[in-house]
Amino acid sequence: MNVKICGITTKQAAIQAVEAGADFIGFVFADSKRKLDREQAKEIASVIPASVKKVGVFVNEDAETIKEIADTVGLDYIQLHGDESPAFCQQFAYPVIKAFQIKTAEDLEKVNDYNCAYYLLDSPAGKYRGGNGEAFDWGLVKHLHPLEEKIILAGGLHADNVQQAIAEVKPVGVDVSSGVETDGAKDGNKMVAFIEKAKRER
Template identity: 65%
Template sequence: MKVKICGIKTVEAAKAVVESGADFIGFVFADSKRMVTKEEAKEIADTLPSSIQKVGVFVNEEPEVVQEIATYVGLDYVQLHGDETPAYCEQIKVPMIKAFQVRSKEDLQTLERYNCDYYLLDSPAGKYRGGNGETFDWSLAKGLANLEGKIMLAGGLHAENVAEAIREVYPVGVDISSGVETDGSKDPDKIYAFVKAAKNSGR
């Protein structure tokens, strides 16, 4: 089970993510209370071991800007969390995670139009795209066998419900941000607990 901890803003938080055994670390380059500049992200990224994959989150950004930031920071993946079209995605020359808001079965029919490395199923947007701490109806994600090994799950996850979510959706990975925070800051204890619960889920 792959685990991504998103919304990292400090070297201290990044250190906790690495020590927890997570697989991906996420930097938000879009309008969010967790937004960082490319310079801040590079400063953190430069402290990371090669064993952890660096992901940059973008929302409806110009392709040229995505590419430039990916190169500058040294991102391993870009995560597109907006209304990006399949044609837009074809312009991105970095491994890609595409996020989809899931309200109904119909929302899942759009996935096969996209060619990406991972499909991230998330709850519908609130004030910002992602990071709202709300779950969606996991039963909607059943029956995606054609995308097995490429589905990641996000939205309202925490250490107490992640094992159930994994059993329900059977994703290859899970993605969390607000669920490992206390008073708006990343909490090392919650990070460790979440990664342990996800990794021990039996998946």
């Protein structure tokens, strides 16, 4: 099971996530309490080994800015978390993770319009896109079995529910941000607990 720790904002948190066994580290470049600029992200990226993939999260950003940030930071993936069209997602030299907010089964049908490396299924937007700590109805994902090898599950995950989420959705990966934080900061112990549970065979 692949694990993405999103919303990393410090070198210490990045090192803790890597040591805990994270497969992907996410940097947020959109409006969020976890937002970074490209120089901050580049500095943090310097301590992340090549074996751990760096993901930049963008919301309705223009393509040139995305490309510039990806090049500066040395991103491995671009995650598009806004209203980006299928055509928009096709213009990058980087593999794309497209995020979808899931309220109903109809929301899942939009996934079929996109050709991306991964599809990240998240809970409906709160103040910001993603990172709201709320889960959606995992039962809806049963309609997506042909794509399950590309599904990353997000939204309201934490160490106590991630095994149930994996059993119900059968994703290729899980994404967590607020579920491994204490008082708004990444918690090394919570990252360890989450990754151990996510990667444990049931």
